[in-house]
Structure formats: C-alpha cells, structure tokens
Amino acid sequence: MIDQKFAGEKTIRGIPVSPGIIIGKARLVDRSRVKILYQYLITGDQVNREVERFKEAIRATEEQLTMLKERMPDQVNQHGFILDSCLMMLKDSMLNEATIQKILNEKINAEWALKKSLEEIREVFTQIDDEYISTRINDVENVTEKILRNLSGEAQESLAEINERGIIVAHELSPVDTTELNINMVMGFITDVGGRTSHTAIMAQALEIPAIVGLETATDLIEDGDLLVVDGNTGDVIINPDDSAIIYYQEKQFQHEEFKSSIARKSHLPAITLDGRRIAVKGNIEFLEEVAAVRDNGGDGIGLFRTEFLYLKSKGLPSEEELFQDYRDMAEIISPDPVTIRTLDLGGDKFSSELEITREMNPALGLRAIRFCLKEPELFKSQLRAILRASVYGNVQLMFPMISGLQEILDAKEILAEARNELDRKKIEYDRDLAMGIMIEVPSAVTMAEVLAQHVDFFSIGTNDLIQYSLAIDRINEHVAYMYQPFHPAILRMIWHVVNTAKDAGIGVSLCGEMAGDPLCVPVLLGLGIEELSMNARSIPLVKKIIRSISVEEVHADFDKVIKLHTADEVRAHILDKMKVLVPELEEKGFLDA
Amino acid sequence: MEVVRKLKINNNLGIHARAAAKIVELANRYSSRLFLKKGDQEVDGGSILSILTLSCPKGTEVQARIVGEDSENFMKELNRLFEKKFGESR
Numbered sequence: 077m078i079d080q081k082f083a084g085e086k087t088i089r090g091i092p093v094s095p096g097i098i099i100g101k102a103r104l105v106d107r108s109r110v111k112i113l114y115q116y117l118i119t120g121d122q123v124n125r126e127v128e129r130f131k132e133a134i135r136a137t138e139e140q141l142t143m144l145k146e147r148m149p150d151q152v153n154q155h156g157f158i159l160d161s162c163l164m165m166l167k168d169s170m171l172n173e174a175t176i177q178k179i180l181n182e183k184i185n186a187e188w189a190l191k192k193s194l195e196e197i198r199e200v201f202t203q204i205d206d207e208y209i210s211t212r213i214n215d216v217e218n219v220t221e222k223i224l225r226n227l228s229g230e231a232q233e234s235l236a237e238i239n240e241r242g243i244i245v246a247h248e249l250s251p252v253d254t255t256e257l258n259i260n261m262v263m264g265f266i267t268d269v270g271g272r273t274s275h276t277a278i279m280a281q282a283l284e285i286p287a288i289v290g291l292e293t294a295t296d297l298i299e300d301g302d303l304l305v306v307d308g309n310t311g312d313v314i315i316n317p318d319d320s321a322i323i324y325y326q327e328k329q330f331q332h333e334e335f336k337s338s339i340a341r342k343s344h345l346p347a348i349t350l351d352g353r354r355i356a357v358k359g360n361i362e363f364l365e366e367v368a369a370v371r372d373n374g375g376d377g378i379g380l381f382r383t384e385f386l387y388l389k390s391k392g393l394p395s396e397e398e399l400f401q402d403y404r405d406m407a408e409i410i411s412p413d414p415v416t417i418r419t420l421d422l423g424g425d426k427f428s429s430e431l432e433i434t435r436e437m438n439p440a441l442g443l444r445a446i447r448f449c450l451k452e453p454e455l456f457k458s459q460l461r462a463i464l465r466a467s468v469y470g471n472v473q474l475m476f477p478m479i480s481g482l483q484e485i486l487d488a489k490e491i492l493a494e495a496r497n498e499l500d501r502k503k504i505e506y507d508r509d510l511a512m513g514i515m516i517e518v519p520s521a522v523t524m525a526e527v528l529a530q531h532v533d534f535f536s537i538g539t540n541d542l543i544q545y546s547l548a549i550d551r552i553n554e555h556v557a558y559m560y561q562p563f564h565p566a567i568l569r570m571i572w573h574v575v576n577t578a579k580d581a582g583i584g585v586s587l588c589g590e591m592a593g594d595p596l597c598v599p600v601l602l603g604l605g606i607e608e609l610s611m612n613a614r615s616i617p618l619v620k621k622i623i624r625s626i627s628v629e630e631v632h633a634d635f636d637k638v639i640k641l642h643t644a645d646e647v648r649a650h651i652l653d654k655m656k657v658l659v660p661e662l663e664e665k666g667f668l669d670a
Numbered sequence: 671m672e673v674v675r676k677l678k679i680n681n682n683l684g685i686h687a688r689a690a691a692k693i694v695e696l697a698n699r700y701s702s703r704l705f706l707k708k709g710d711q712e713v714d715g716g717s718i719l720s721i722l723t724l725s726c727p728k729g730t731e732v733q734a735r736i737v738g739e740d741s742e743n744f745m746k747e748l749n750r751l752f753e754k755k756f757g758e759s760r
Contacts, residue, residue: 160691164695168717168719168720169716170717170719200723204722206684208683212687212722215687385759388753
C-alpha cells in the first residue's frame with residue numbers, strides 16, 4: 077500500500093502486469109466507438125451501390141492494416157500475426173459475405189448489416205467454453221470498428237501519431253492498437269479493462285515497459301497531460317503526485333533498475349554460497365539456438381537437452397546423420413561445459429502416421445518415452461549411436477527419461493551396448509566413459525532409488541512430471557491445476573530421499589524441473605542438499621543471486637524445520653518469511669509475489 | 671475429388687487465432703475447399719472465425735474433408751501443419 081504522505085491528488089490501483097516504475101505525462105487515447113446510422117434501402121440501384129460502398133470500405137481497411145504491418149517495429153514483429161488474423165477476418169465469410177448477403181436480402185445499409193453480422197458472430201462466440209477463444213471476439217469487434225470508420229469516412233486517431241514520450245492511458249488497447257504504437261514514445265500502458273493475459277500485458281512484457289490493467293476508472297479520472305506515477309510492481313497509479321511522492325518513486329525506480337542490472341552484471345560469475353559452496357546452475361534447452369541465451373545468462377552448461385524437436389519437425393523419422401550433426405554442434409558449442417542429452421521423451425501418438433500406434437486415453441500414463449523407445453529398438457538405437465558419435469566432440473552425458481524400475485535400465489543398457497558394438501565394428505570413435513543417467517520423475521523410481529543408483533552414473537530429478545504423477549493431477553486440466561504444488565511435503569520428502577540416496581551411493585544428482593528456476597524454491601532445494609540445478613535461461617541470473625545470499629549450512633538447518641511441516645501452504649509461508657530475511661531486496665523490489 | 675482424414679490437435683494451446691490463421695492461409699493456396707468437422711458440427715475451413723468457433727483444445731480430433739482438384743496435395747500439407755503443431759514448440 078502507498079503511504080498516505082506520498083499521495084497525490086488521487087491514487088488508483090489495478091493489476092500490475094509488467095514490472096517497473098515510471099513517472100511521466102498521461103497521453104489519453106480515445107477509443108470510443110463509432111455511432112451507427114440505420115437505414116432501409118429502397119431501390120435495387122441503392123442496394124448495389126451499398127454493396128460497392130461496403131467492398132470499398134473493406135479494401136480501405138485492408139490497405140490500412142497492411143501498411144501498419146509493414147511499419148511495425150522489429151521488437152514487436154512476432155505479434156504481426158495479430159494483423160494477419162485481422163486481415164483474414166476482413167475476408168472471412170462470416171463477416172464479409174454474410175454482410176453482403178444481408179444488404180442484398182434485407183435491403184439495409186452496410187453499417188446496419190455489418191453490425192448484424194457482428195452480433196451473429198458474437199452469439200456463436202459467447203457459447204464457446206474456452207476463454208481464450210471466446211475473447212477473440214474483441215479482435216472481430218476491432219476489425220468491425222475499422223470497417224465502420226471507413227464506411228463513415230471518419231478517421232480514427234492513430235496511435236502511430238503520438239510523438240511525445242508519455243504513458244498511454246486507454247479504456248482498452250486492442251492488439252491492433254498496440255502494434256500501431258511508436259514504441260520509442262511509450263513509457264508504459266495503463267488501461268481500464270484487461271487481465272494478466274491481455275495483449276497489453278504481453279506487449280508490455282515484450283517491450284520491458286511497465287503496465288497496469290483493470291484500473292476501471294483511469295480514463296474517467298485522468299486528463300490528457302496529467303503527471304502520473306505508475307508502479308508496475310504494485311499496480312498503483314498516482315495522479316498528479318506531490319513533490320515528496322515524486323522523490324520517493326524516483327528513488328524506488330532507481331533501486332529497481334539498479335537491482336536488475338546488478339544481478340545481470342554478476343550472472344556470468346559462478347554461483348557460490350556465503351559459506352563457499354559452488355552450485356552448478358545450468359540451462360534447459362530444446363534448440364541449438366538457445367545455447368546463446370544460456371551462455372549470455374551465465375549458465376554452467378546444459379543440464380537438459382530435449383531431443384524431441386527433430387522427430388517432430390519432419391514427417392518421416394530423422395536420420396542418424398541428421399541427429400548426429402545436431403548433437404555434435406551442441407557438444408562443440410557448449411564445450412568445455414557439459415551437455416546432458418535426454419533420449420526421446422515422446423509418446424507413440426506423435427508418430428501415428430509413421431508407426432501406426434493406436435490412440436491412447438491417457439497418454440501421460442501410456443506408451444511414451446523410454447517405454448516407447450524399448451518397443452522400437454531400431455529407432456532408439458539410431459538415436460543412441462548419434463549421441464555416442466557426438467560424445468567425442470565435447471562433454472556429453474546421456475540420460476533416459478521416465479524410468480520406472482530397474483528392468484527398463486537393464487533393457488536400455490543392452491540396446492546401448494548393441495549400439496556401441498556396431499560403432500566398434502565400423503571403427504567409429506565415441507567416448508567410452510560416457511556418463512549415463514536417468515530422470516527421476518516416476519514415484520516408483522523414487523522408492524527404488526537405492527537399487528537404481530547401483531546401475532547409473534547420475535540422477536536428474538524431473539519435478540514437473542514427478543509432481544504430476546505423485547499428486548495425481550493433470551497440469552493441463554485447469555480444474556486441478558491449483559493442486560500442482562512444488563511445496564507439497566510429499567514432493568519435498570521424495571526429492572530429499574533421492575538426493576540422500578544418490579549421495580550415499582556416490583553418484584551425481586541434479587534437479588531440472590520448473591522448481592529449479594523458481595526463486596522461492598532455491599533455499600529449500602539447497603537446504604535438502606541439491607548442488608546442481610538446471611532451468612530456463614532467463615531464470616539463471618536471479619537464481620544465482622539468491623544462491624549467493626544463502627549459506628548452505630543455515631538453509632540445511634532450516635530444512636529440519638521445513639520437513640516437519642504438514643501442508644504445502646505452511647511450507648510456502650515459512651519459505652516466504654525466510655526469503656524476506658535472506659534476500660530482503662527481493663520483496664522491496666517487488667520480485668516476490670506473495 | 672474428395673479426401674477425408676482424421677487429424678489430431680497436439681499443440682498445448684489448441685486451435686487458437688494463430689493456428690487458425692495458418693489453416694486459412696493454407697486453404698487460400700488451394701482451389702479445393704476445406705471443411706473441418708468436430709462432433710456433428712462441420713464448418714468452412716477457409717473461415718478463421720468458423721474454425722475458432724469449432725473450439726478445439728489440445729487432444730481434439732477433427733475430421734478434415736477436402737473437395738476439389740488439388741485435394742490430395744492440400745490434405746498432405748494440412749496433415750503436416752497439424753503434425754508440426756502449427757509451428758509451435760509445445
């Protein structure tokens with residue numbers, strides 16, 4: 077909450093969707109709707125002219141949208157598809173042909189006919205359960221609005237014409253509006269409506285400028301040219317702030333920037349705890365191109381290289397040569413740092429055209445990953461040969477996904493031995509000491525960890541699937557998504573057990589699920605003994621920062637308390653309190669969302 | 671010529687605006703007409719709005735029916751588009 081002494085004329089609060097603090101002038105944007113005139117047409121001649129007038133408006137709108145697309149700045153051009161889909165809507169039969177039919181059959185003017193078509197489309201869209209799709213009606217409305225403006229000859233104020241830096245204040249910004257923006261002139265966005273997944277939010281995050289949505293009354297209370305403080309961390313907007321508020325927020329703004337750049341500046345340095353323990357912080361990647369992001373963010377190698385893409389890319393199966401070249405390039409680029417290559421983690425359904433696998437009711441529990449590979453030994457062996465061949469070009473490790481028991485390891489090793497023999501016969505080189513590990517992501521593998529540890533060189537705990545399988549929740553199912561709890565005591569106990577078992581057996585252990593990149597999880601994971609984490613590249617700098625603020629000895633002692641807690645909520649509350657002490661800046665700078 | 675084939679939606683987001691746009695883009699390149707059917711609802715595959723109203727989340731199976739001269743090639747490409755998850759990575 078804002079301290080009253082820092083208030084201005086008025087303070088309003090909305091939903092912060094993109095962080096950062098700005099102080100600047102309001103640029104009020106009028107997005108009000110066009111007034112519509114309803115008319116009956118009398119003669120056939122009038123009807124034909126009206127159809128022509130409508131087609132002309134469509135052409136004009138098409139031209140405007142195409143021009144917008146061409147002028148779109150590079151930073152946002154991945155959003156160009158928004159304009160493409162708007163262009164398609166222009167020609168869509170439900171909007172275009174349907175309107176022309178109404179002009180012809182009902183003898184009404186183009187505006188009225190278009191409005192009726194829009195209502196029909198709206199009717200259909202409101203019956204759609206999927207919230208994402210039903211809100212696409214906004215795009216249809218936006219396109220309709222542009223056509224209406226062209227019909228009436230009224231030119232809408234274009235956001236591209238804004239030529240003074242300011243904070244955009246609008247009732248709502250459509251995707252088209254946001255693509256029109258001259259981004260150099262925009263300090264941030266605030267809108268009356270919208271939510272966390274609105275386009276305003278996505279765009280602001282892409283541009284790394286603050287944004288607050290859902291302010292409800294912003295356009296009523298704010299006049300064009302008003303001075304505003306926008307706090308994208310808390311969601312507060314202060315209208316015409318007084319001097320003390322301006323000074324306070326300038327200081328806060330400075331600190332936020334300072335903190336962000338300080339963690340980025342240090343991210344290339346190793347992550348060493350206060351008591352001198354080095355923690356390996358690696359990146360998870362899917363494509364070769366992502367290696368750069370891991371390097372830039374200071375990753376200590378690739379902890380998880382997903383290999384599914386090449387199998388999905390082409391219609392047929394990729395050749396061994398194709399796989400080998402990809403793995404070799406990866407090994408060379410990241411060398412001397414290690415890369416852990418995980419073998420195929422796909423279900424048979426992905427190959428339906430090629431291998432005629434029957435459809436499954438429950439693919440997460442079906443014939444996938446190692447199970448699928450063991451059923452298709454030739455496909456599996458071709459991948460293993462490619463990995464073996466790549467192993468002489470860098471520091472490569474091999475990892476099998478979804479292991480549920482020892483038999484799968486033995487079977488996989490047998491196929492691996494065959495692959496090695498084949499290479500030996502052809503006198504092809506490979507790393508004879510190639511480390512081989514398994515993902516621990518099936519609960520039975522946790523229980524059997526002591527046995528499995530005797531047969532592999534390392535464990536990598538895949539928390540995403542481990543949580544899904546242990547708590548029996550489908551992450552994609554929104555009705556149970558709330559139960560996806562990394563802090564569930566059962567999950568913490570499982571991870572703890574796996575780490576202890578690996579250490580007793582003298583093999584390596586790391587963790588590569590989303591938990592690894594979650595700032596809040598870091599103290600717990602270090603507390604239970606993890607010394608290697610692998611995550612999305614962009615999470616690396618902050619995780620390294622937190623590691624440097626922690627003493628392993630202290631979080632280890634604290635874990636004794638954590639492990640006695642009985643619910644996920646208790647654990648979470650405990651960690652939040654702990655975090656405020658360990659890295660106080662995190663809360664101050666708005667990096668913890670409580 | 672008419673070709674009919676069942677296609678499965680494998681990307682996490684299902685058929686959303688961008689994916690629907692890609693289907694229409696493809697449809698515009700062929701003279702044959704595409705119809706997509708889910709349950710007993712069949713819509714014009716050349717209309718982005720119609721495709722969206724079909725509401726296809728991940729895992730949905732739709733029946734594609736293509737009528738016209740180049741229907742076979744069209745179906746091949748359409749199948750490829752579905753298989754590569756509309757170019758999305760997950």
